[in-house]
Amino acid sequence: TFMYVPSVYGESNFQFDKGGDGIRIETNVSNYHHSITDQIQLMTKQKRSVVVFFQNNARLKDFTSSSFYHKLGRQKKLLTEDISNNDKEFVISKAATVGQVTISTAVFGRGTDFFCKDETIQRNGGVHVIQAFLSEEESEEIQIQGRTARQGKKGSYQMILLNSDLEEQFGLAKDWKDNNAKKDWYDCLSNAREKHRDAVCEKIEANLAIATEKDCNTHRYFDALLASDKKAASNIFSDIYTSFKRELVPSSIELDLAFLIDITGSMTPYTHATAATIKNMLFGSGSIVSKLNINFPKIEFYLRVGVMGFRDVDDDLEQFVERRSIEGGHFVDNNDFSIDFVESILNSPSGGGDTAEDLLGAIDRSARWSGPDDWTSMIKFMLLLTDAPAHGCCANVPNVDNYSVRHPCGLTPESVADSLIKNDIDLFICSYNPAATSHTEKELAMKYLSHKDNPELREITAIPMVPGTHSQSTEALGGHGQHIIFVLDQSGSMQHSWPGVVAAYNGYITRLRQNQRYSDLVSVVQFGTFADVTVKKQPILGIPSDLKFGCDQHTIFLPA
Numbered sequence: 001t002f003m004y005v006p007s008v009y010g011e012s013n014f015q016f017d018k019g020g021d022g023i024r025i026e027t028n029v030s031n032y033h034h035s036i037t038d039q040i041q042l043m044t045k046q047k048r049s050v051v052v053f054f055q056n057n058a059r060l061k062d063f064t065s066s067s068f069y070h071k072l073g074r075q076k077k078l079l080t081e082d083i084s085n086n087d088k089e090f091v092i093s094k095a096a097t098v099g100q101v102t103i104s105t106a107v108f109g110r111g112t113d114f115f116c117k118d119e120t121i122q123r124n125g126g127v128h129v130i131q132a133f134l135s136e137e138e139s140e141e142i143q144i145q146g147r148t149a150r151q152g153k154k155g156s157y158q159m160i161l162l163n164s165d166l167e168e169q170f171g172l173a174k175d176w177k178d179n180n181a182k183k184d185w186y187d188c189l190s191n192a193r194e195k196h197r198d199a200v201c202e203k204i205e206a207n208l209a210i211a212t213e214k215d216c217n218t219h220r221y222f223d224a225l226l227a228s229d230k231k232a233a234s235n236i237f238s239d240i241y242t243s244f245k246r247e248l249v250p251s252s253i254e255l256d257l258a259f260l261i262d263i264t265g266s267m268t269p270y271t272h273a274t275a276a277t278i279k280n281m282l283f284g285s286g287s288i289v290s291k292l293n294i295n296f297p298k299i300e301f302y303l304r305v306g307v308m309g310f311r312d313v314d315d316d317l318e319q320f321v322e323r324r325s326i327e328g329g330h331f332v333d334n335n336d337f338s339i340d341f342v343e344s345i346l347n348s349p350s351g352g353g354d355t356a357e358d359l360l361g362a363i364d365r366s367a368r369w370s371g372p373d374d375w376t377s378m379i380k381f382m383l384l385l386t387d388a389p390a391h392g393c394c395a396n397v398p399n400v401d402n403y404s405v406r407h408p409c410g411l412t413p414e415s416v417a418d419s420l421i422k423n424d425i426d427l428f429i430c431s432y433n434p435a436a437t438s439h440t441e442k443e444l445a446m447k448y449l450s451h452k453d454n455p456e457l458r459e460i461t462a463i464p465m466v467p468g469t470h471s472q473s474t475e476a477l478g479g480h481g482q483h484i485i486f487v488l489d490q491s492g493s494m495q496h497s498w499p500g501v502v503a504a505y506n507g508y509i510t511r512l513r514q515n516q517r518y519s520d521l522v523s524v525v526q527f528g529t530f531a532d533v534t535v536k537k538q539p540i541l542g543i544p545s546d547l548k549f550g551c552d553q554h555t556i557f558l559p560a
Contacts, residue, residue, distance in 0.1 A: 013126065014149035015156040019183035024160045029041070029062070032162045036132060037068040039158065040101055043073075043128045048121050049100040053109050053144050055133035058328025058371065060105055063132075072101055079104035096127050104333055106133070109144035111295065126154030133326065134161055134170065134189055136196065165326040168334050170196050248371075252300040254377035256331055257288070258369075259338075260362045262386035263309040263321065263345050264352030270432045272347040273465070274385050277430075278342050283337040302378060304331035305338040306369065309345035309363040312352040313408050319358065320365060321345050329371035352388075355519050356401040359390035359440060360411040362517050363427065367419035380425045385465075387432035393440040415442075417447035427460045434464040483521045483537065484512075488547070491528040491555040498549045505547065512540050528552020531559035 016022050019415040026032040036052060043050045043502055054060040057080060063069055064078065064420075077091045079102055095102040096116035109131075116127050127148040148155030166172040170192040173179075180188050217240050224233035259278055260266075267274070282287050282305065292301045308330075309321035323341045325332050332338060367381060369375060391403040393413065420427055427448070430439040441462040448460045488501055505524075512520060522543050524535035531551040 003252075012149060013152065013154040014145065015125075015154075016145065016158070018186040022158050023182075023185050023189075024158070025163050025177050025185070026168070027163050029162065031070040032132075033063055033066045033161050034062065034161065036130060037071055039128075039130060039160065040072060044099045044101065045097050047124050048126065048128055049096050049098065049102070049116075049118075050128045050130065051095055051102045051104060051114055052130045053104050053106050053145060055106050055326060056328065057105055058324075059133065060103060061327070062324075062328075064103065069103075075099050076103065078102075079108050081107060096121065106135075106140065106144070109140065109147060111143070112147060112149070114147050114246060115150055117156075122154055122501060125156060127153070127156075128158045131157070131159050132161070134159070134166060134193065136169075136193065138190070138193065155352075162326075164190070164323075165335065167337050168332050169326050170471065171334075174336070174340065185307060217243075231468065235247075241544060249312070250299065250378075252302060252476075253379065254302045254304060255288070255379040256306065256375055256377040256381070258305050258306040258308065258330070258366050258382045260382060260384045261342070261345065262305070262357055262359075262362075262364055262384075262388065263349045264311050264315075264357055264388070265349055266352060266355075266387055267346075267349045267432070270385075270387060270465070271349060273432075275339075275343050277345055277385075277465070279339055282339065302333060302472040304333050304337075304373075305335065306330040306332075306366070306374075307338055307341050307345070308362060308366055310358060310365075311350070312354075312356075312453065313358045313361065313403065314353050315351040317511050318351060320362070323373065327372045329373045330366075330369045331373060331375075331377075337484075354400060355388055355402070355404045355436070356391045356393075357386060357388040358407075359386060359388070360392070360407055360413070360416050364411055364416050364419050367416075367423050367425055375423050375425065381428065382420070382425050383428045383430055385430045386433075386437065389436050390440040390444075393443045393453065413443040413447045416449055417444060421451045421453050426458060428463055429460065430463045430465050432465045434466070437462075483523065486522070486524045486535075488524065488526050489555055490526045490550040490552060490553060492553050493555070495549065495551060501546075502547050506545050509540055509543065509545075526550055526557055527556070529554045529556055529559075 024035050026035050031429065040050045040052065058310070060078070069076075077100070079088065079091045079095075085093075091102060092108075092112060092114060093116045095099055097118050099122050102114075102490060102539070114127060116122065123129065129144065129148045131144050135144070145157045148157060154510050163172075163174070163177070166176075166189070167174055170189075170295060172188070172192050176188060177185060215235060221233060221236040221240060224230075224236055248412075261274060280286055282303070285291065289303050292299075307323055311319045313319070322330060323332075323338075324330055330510065363382065363384065367375075384494065389400070390413075391401055391407050392405070419552065427444070429441050431441070441460070445460040445462070448454065486505055490498070494501070509522070520540055521537045522535060522540055523533065523537055524547065526532050526534050526547070528550060532550065534547065
């Protein structure tokens with residue numbers, strides 16, 4: 001039996017529009033931050049106050065570092081655990097005043113009294129609470145809702161969620177909201193949360209059962225000793241020892257795998273191959289986990305994947321494209337989510353200036369990932385997929401590396417090898433142009449192998465993604481790539497077709513530029529009765545786009 005005691009403040013004035021605008025699901029981080037900002041501005045224009053709860057400091061900092069946060073004006077405060085008690089009290093006391101915006105972490109969603117004494121806010125609907133994440137526990141959600149409409153006052157509550165967080169943390173399909181009516185969204189979220197909680201509880205119960213069995217065996221052993229039953233004590237001790245010895249070979253192993261993908265223009269021909277390669281490594285009978293399970297059937301392997309797309313040094317804000325989990329780390333165990341991100345960054349390769357790329361910057365940045373659960377698994381390895389050498393590792397070849405003397409951040413093969421070794425990370429370099437990357441591979445491999453903290457003599461592995469005969473050496477043609485010669489018929493019969501010839505010529509040159517083939521040389525021979533060299537061994541950045549028609553009467557191939 002139970003007794004229900006009604007509130008002394010009468011009927012609740014709490015509002016949560018579950019079937020309408022009370023739940024917003026955004027598909028990317030920019031839209032997510034924009035939606036939060038939009039709702040804050042809407043409420044403050046109505047002369048109300050707003051309290052926003054993020055799951056943790058990492059997510060709060062992502063928002064406050066965005067351009068959207070600065071659009072909120074001056075009447076905003078941060079409520080985090082690292083500020084002083086006096087500052088906390090001040091922020092809390094100001095939270096329920098007209099126009100005030102309070103950005104907080106979830107820990108202040110429990111028990112913090114944002115009591116509203118401002119009658120203007122009351123007349124306009126009370127304090128508005130935005131929860132920017134889905135709680136794993138319903139009780140936490142109820143507590144956060146309770147930060148408004150307190151003691152009979154008016155108040156409203158809203159969820160603004162990032163769809164990728166729901167996919168990753170609660171296993172919802174990417175298109176779940178498209179397959180459900182909006183009025184059913186909250187039920188879908190609640191069901192996903194319940195399933196997630198059940199899985200957590202099952203794991204806890206399994207661990208508890210193992211611990212209970214060990215405890216029982218230990219008690220049986222001491223009972224046998226106290227009873228002077230040497231034979232029983234010996235047998236029980238043997239069982240205990242055997243069980244501990246078995247545990248030296250773990251029943252499960254986690255692996256951290258980071259894909260570092262060159263997404264500069266020169267990788268355009270390899271985007272589909274790269275996506276297919278990564279997909280095969282994560283799914284099907286040929287996947288990494290499947291092969292490990294065949295070779296080690298008694299061990300359960302769990303793969304966590306991190307993904308980074310990188311461009312060159314001078315590509316500024318677009319140089320590194322990374323994906324973070326809801327907790328702020330870079331690794332997730334949702335392979336579908338990882339593949340979606342891989343395909344999105346490979347969708348439009350761009351950038352890069354010279355032939356060399358910032359391989360050292362990408363490796364060093366990934367090795368230094370320090371978010372929650374980054375590089376925490378027993379086995380850690382990094383796959384770099386590229387078609388270009390690293391800055392400073394081009395064997396003094398001209399016209400290839402704008403930073404051949406010094407990396408802009410001071411990185412060297414030695415410092416990068418040091419970052420890898422200190423974090424116990426194995427590196428695999430997957431090259432679509434082995435001739436161009438060979439010197440980089442040798443430099444890094446030498447520094448890694450000879451590192452003072454590598455007594456096991458672990459090595460960097462180079463994997464050619466194409467046969468060596470198909471790769472293009474940057475050392476060819478005195479530091480240039482290929483010499484491409486256009487031989488164009490300019491006889492009288494070609495007069496009407498000439499604009500199409502020039503358009504095809506320019507289209508090809510455009511593709512070369514998009515693919516960063518800046519080391520290639522171009523020549524153009526135009527012929528009719530006689531032959532003229534109108535462009536001679538010019539770099540593709542300097543060749544003319546307009547080719548004049550010579551209008552010779554005859555077509556004679558020999559002079560050309």
